[in-house]
Amino acid sequence: MNPFFPAVSEPIRYGGLDSTDPLSFRWYDPDREVLGRTMKEHLRFAVCYWHSFAWDGSDIFGAGTLDRPWTTAGDPMEGARQKMAVAFEFFEKLGVPFYCFHDVDIAPAGSDFKQSTRNLNEMVDLAAEHMERTGVGLLWGTANLFADPRYAAGAATNPDPEIFARAAAQVCQCLDATNRLAGENYVLWGGREGYDTLLNTDLKAEGAQLGRFLHMVVEHKHAIGFEGQILLEPKPFEPTKHQYDFDVATVHAFLERYDLMGEVAVNIEVNHATLAGHDFAHEVAAAFDAGIFGSIDANAGDDRLGWDVDRFPVSVEQMTLGMYEILRGGGFTSGGLNFDAKLRRQSIARDDLFHAHIGGMDTMARALLAAADLIADRTLSDYVEGRYQGWDHGLGKRILDGEETLRSLHDRAATVDDPSPTSGRQEYLENVVARVIERAS
Numbered sequence: 001m002n003p004f005f006p007a008v009s010e011p012i013r014y015g016g017l018d019s020t021d022p023l024s025f026r027w028y029d030p031d032r033e034v035l036g037r038t039m040k041e042h043l044r045f046a047v048c049y050w051h052s053f054a055w056d057g058s059d060i061f062g063a064g065t066l067d068r069p070w071t072t073a074g075d076p077m078e079g080a081r082q083k084m085a086v087a088f089e090f091f092e093k094l095g096v097p098f099y100c101f102h103d104v105d106i107a108p109a110g111s112d113f114k115q116s117t118r119n120l121n122e123m124v125d126l127a128a129e130h131m132e133r134t135g136v137g138l139l140w141g142t143a144n145l146f147a148d149p150r151y152a153a154g155a156a157t158n159p160d161p162e163i164f165a166r167a168a169a170q171v172c173q174c175l176d177a178t179n180r181l182a183g184e185n186y187v188l189w190g191g192r193e194g195y196d197t198l199l200n201t202d203l204k205a206e207g208a209q210l211g212r213f214l215h216m217v218v219e220h221k222h223a224i225g226f227e228g229q230i231l232l233e234p235k236p237f238e239p240t241k242h243q244y245d246f247d248v249a250t251v252h253a254f255l256e257r258y259d260l261m262g263e264v265a266v267n268i269e270v271n272h273a274t275l276a277g278h279d280f281a282h283e284v285a286a287a288f289d290a291g292i293f294g295s296i297d298a299n300a301g302d303d304r305l306g307w308d309v310d311r312f313p314v315s316v317e318q319m320t321l322g323m324y325e326i327l328r329g330g331g332f333t334s335g336g337l338n339f340d341a342k343l344r345r346q347s348i349a350r351d352d353l354f355h356a357h358i359g360g361m362d363t364m365a366r367a368l369l370a371a372a373d374l375i376a377d378r379t380l381s382d383y384v385e386g387r388y389q390g391w392d393h394g395l396g397k398r399i400l401d402g403e404e405t406l407r408s409l410h411d412r413a414a415t416v417d418d419p420s421p422t423s424g425r426q427e428y429l430e431n432v433v434a435r436v437i438e439r440a441s
């Protein structure tokens, strides 16, 4: 097959800040060591199949704008093979270690379950060959349980057990496929797991169904010996008004309630954090705090648009604060940075996909360098440590150890001076971050 991206004949290379070649990395230098790991090992970049190769640029107002010939190929399996060849050409030329897919991104759904199974198995065989040839690995697989009309009222949380059963069959198959391709994780984003109105919804029943569904996923993972992590991807709304996996804290409570802690972690998407009214860094910190940090969908929202716009990440500051929390938490184990991001609809030149990913990778690499410098600088950590040191000894320690009561503190208050507050130093600390970002290189 002729190359789909003839304008990019060589793999993208690190060119440094002085490089004038727009098809080179200015910050991402895969072999460069940062805090004892190479950039490649820290960042674990993945390209997503759905936005980059399955989506044709259509939106609710209009048809596709992007040049994706396989979406209109006569035979869907022929189209899927062509799409896969182009995807691997892209992964290889970009130089990413991983990719991610939904079952239906790589294999067209058939007219019935049996046909879909045959299609998926055939495409998984082909993916295995491409992966072997290129050395590109699978960061995660996932089943699309939201596009088909049968899932309009949910998959695991559907009122109809037959639809639950069909979703379970699909996940079984997709988890097997992910296992076969040695995926590092398996993701469940609760696409339609939520509701629009209580007038037709039994909240309690749907929660219990989702709990059971996830246990079935975990049981199957162990039955087949899948070694990756099972990850839930929180999102507050869209497509439903009330998505059950609202944010990291909600997922944490759900995992505790249904006894899934230790078995399921989270895949945090930056834009979903924004939609939930949180900072990206908050979601990362909350996940490490709960012991459920898994992986990241690296993308960006828009300050004035309240939906999942899935832009490529551009804000070094936002990403630095997120990467700082990731490094503080110990970095990725099986997770990585998946670009769940898409081109703008007008970006119709073939090489736009390269520029988008190069920009995203450079933003994240720069954020990694700045976050590592923030750790080395210690101003933030020393400040926070000092701020809480009262809890290590004396009064603070006695409170935490249960040696004080409301009554004892009441009696004590009458014998000591009223405490006076100290500064939270926010602006000073923001200046420290700005200075470190400015200098990081």
Ligand code: XLS
Pocket (backbone or CB within 6 Å): 102, 142, 189, 233, 235, 269, 297, 308, 340
């Ligand atoms: C949608 C989600 C989706 C998941 C994978 O908003 O981000 O793309 O990452 O199903």
Ligand code: NI
Pocket (backbone or CB within 6 Å): 189, 233, 269, 297, 340
């Ligand atoms: Ni996502």
Ligand code: NI
Pocket (backbone or CB within 6 Å): 269, 271, 272, 308, 310, 340
């Ligand atoms: Ni999303």
